[in-house]
Amino acid sequence: MEDLAIVLPSYAADTSGVASALYELGGLTVIHDASGCNSTYSTFDEPRWFTKESAIFISGLTEMEAILGQDERLINDVIAASQAIKPKFITLAGSPMPHLLGTDFKAIANIIEEKTSLPTINIPTNGINTYAQGLADAWRILMQKLQTAKTLKKTEKKTKTEKPSINLLGTSPLDQSQELIASLKDFIGKNDFNIQTNLSFDFQGKFQDLTRITLAKANLVLSASALPLAQWLYETFEQPYVVGWPFGHLAKEVLKALSKAINDQKISYVCAEMRNKDNTKPTCLLIGESVLNTSIACALELEFNIKTKVITISNNSNNRLITSHNSLSDNIFNHILSADDCQLRENESAIAEIFSQFKHIVADPIYKMIANPANIFHPLGHLAFSGRLSLEYPGDDLLLPSLSTFFRRSLPC
């Protein structure tokens, strides 16, 4: 019973990550799952559903189709849907039932691609892994597919701009609010950079924009889920990247790192490099996405001369329920996290116990329900955790020159 969670929900699953990553990119996202579950992927976990169109198709897998292995129905339905909708590409993602059946999505994707002549990819989801892995796989596998299809090579013609251009990699409403992304774009624009591509939140572009991603001089990586893609772009196109958000006093360091990346091809995990490495006891605890929260932690340390600890969502690598692949390796987190930080592998009562050791907590508002009365709680919404409850706490004031607005209730010192 010690693993029982009475208050805390689970983080969104990998299928939601795939739907979110590809939401605005012009493809048809197919989730092979029993019918009636569309809302999980495209409304509960997706605030864009009521304002922007996206082609998401739930296959409606039945018990008898599962028993009889009728993959033909899925193949024919996807082909029919693609003929009606005319997407730019097709994505297949599985849920727990096909995962247990061992459905061969790779073979099915090959058949669909042959019959539709559309780039067709399979994202190896099982509905059990976290959304972070779904985001990571969707971004990386799609871009690699476009490269295989040689569409990325069509981007040789470079546009002349006064300012150097960068891509924003790793944006998704599951991890950041619309307001925060708007503030970031505003900040980037005011600081002599052009945004080539914002993948994939507020994409508002055409499919062709994806193929221009390699034109940018550098990538600004805004979540751990974007690191597999960023690393592949670096290895394939020599596109350097900087990991971190330009919050508070960290902002000038991020801008410096971007300039260095552009001029010297230097990769920088600025959110980790600038952290306080002394042996003092952390007084502020942050929980959530690793790049976002280590960036806030770093900005807090720079501005208030304190020590912080970040607990980031787990990559499931120690989850004994799961035997599938793990694209977000511990190695990725090792680059982002500092010595005091860790991945979230604790149960609800253990987290409450950890809370009691800190004065300040920065986390999604649901965590407040297990916080100690003595904790000073700073809510920062995380949609992948609390859904629409998170929308009240967008955290866009983190991008002001000082963090004091975000921490207006009480400065963490």
Added chain:
Amino acid sequence: MLKLAFYGKGGIGKSTVTANLAAAFATLGLKVIQIGCDPKADSTINLLHGQKITSVMDYFRQYDAEPNDLETIAKRGFKNILCLETGGPTPGLGCAGRGIITTFQILKELQLFETEQPDVVLYDVLGDVVCGGFAAPIREGYAEYVVIVTSGEKMALYAANNIAQAVANFADRSYAKLLGLVLNCRNVPDEQAKVEAFAKSVNVPILATIPRSDEINICEDLGQTVLEGTANSDIANLFLTLASNLQKLTKR
């Protein structure tokens, strides 16, 4: 890398043929992996002097966790052949097919082929292609060719035909192709003619005819293949010839 999957009716001698062939490839100087894909987990027993290894499913049962390295689930047998077994669930419970898929995912994660760099990989698969799990060894990236082991018995040929049809049905999935048959004789009347007629009907050759052999039985009692137990015998030479022919045939 030559990757072959052996299918056939239960009890037809798949494990005997696969293990002797693995030993023959190794005797020819090649680096070999044999993966038993049967819940009984006894495919490699005659490469290991009768010793059973911890199958992947046994490891899960025992430790309630994924194996972190190959050493915990693999053993070196005759002439350094790397032996692995998927194993299976508690008899009558669980899902053996899913066990095979899980095993293959784990072997991929452990980078078996990248670290071992084998010349030959042999998959010894349970009975028939009864569900998706038992087709896993012939999916893209695993075996390239299927070999069906059969005798001239009616039910063995019936199962062989089912397997051949299943492989044909997967033609649009880039799965393994049917390479041929191995006739493991049971001395039924007109055995050779019956199997030849079947081979013709599915348009593949008989790759080898293995006669009834006491030497095979004697060696198996000692936990050995004929390549180890009676290396200079005709039956050992027959497996060496089969290994050599398979190399030539697949290179073509």
